[in-house]
Amino acid sequence: MVKTANNPGGLPIEVFDGFRAALAANRAQFFLDVPAGPFYGYNRPGAEASEGVIRNWWRQGMMGSAKAHYEGIKAFSETDFTEDLKAIEVPTLVMHGDDDQIVPIDDSARLAVKLLKNGTLKVYEGYAHGMLTTHADVINPDLLAFIKA
Structure with a gap:
C-alpha cells in the first residue's frame, strides 16, 4: 500500500507513520477512532454509526499484542504481494x-x-x-x- 517506484499509486509512508504514532501514543483511543471513522464509513455524511460495532472492534484490538499491531502496520503497508x-x-x-x-x-x-x-x-x-x-x-x-x- 505504500508508495514506491513499483507502486506509484500507493500512499506516502507518512500516512503509515501516522498510524504507528497514533497507535503508540494511545492504543485504546486509536481502536475507537478508526472504527468510528473511516473503517466502517461512519465518517460519511448521513452514516449511522453503530456503537456496538465500534466497541466490538475496540475489544478485538485491545485483546491483541501492541507490538503485533505496531508491526502489522508495516506488514500490511509495505509487503509486496x-x-x-x-x-x-x-x-x-x-x-x-x-x-x-x-x-x-x-x-x-x-x-x-x-x-x-x-x-x-x-x-x-x-x-x-x-x-x-x-x-x-x-x-x-x-x-x-x-x-x-
Whole structure:
C-alpha cells in the first residue's frame, strides 16, 4: 500500500507513520477512532454509526499484542504481494467496496485481480472497508454463491 517506484499509486509512508504514532501514543483511543471513522464509513455524511460495532472492534484490538499491531502496520503497508498473487491458480474472489477509505480499491483490488490467474472482482457500491460486518446480509450470500460455483 505504500508508495514506491513499483507502486506509484500507493500512499506516502507518512500516512503509515501516522498510524504507528497514533497507535503508540494511545492504543485504546486509536481502536475507537478508526472504527468510528473511516473503517466502517461512519465518517460519511448521513452514516449511522453503530456503537456496538465500534466497541466490538475496540475489544478485538485491545485483546491483541501492541507490538503485533505496531508491526502489522508495516506488514500490511509495505509487503509486496505481486509474486504471491501471480502464483495463485485456484479460483479467487476479490471483494471490495468502492468507498473503502482504508485500502483504496484502485490501488488494491483492481490491481490484484489482474495478477490472479483465475480471479473475479466483485465491487460493492458505497461500501466501506468494514463491509463484512456492516453488510453481512449481502456479503455472506455472495461468498456462499462463489464457493458453491
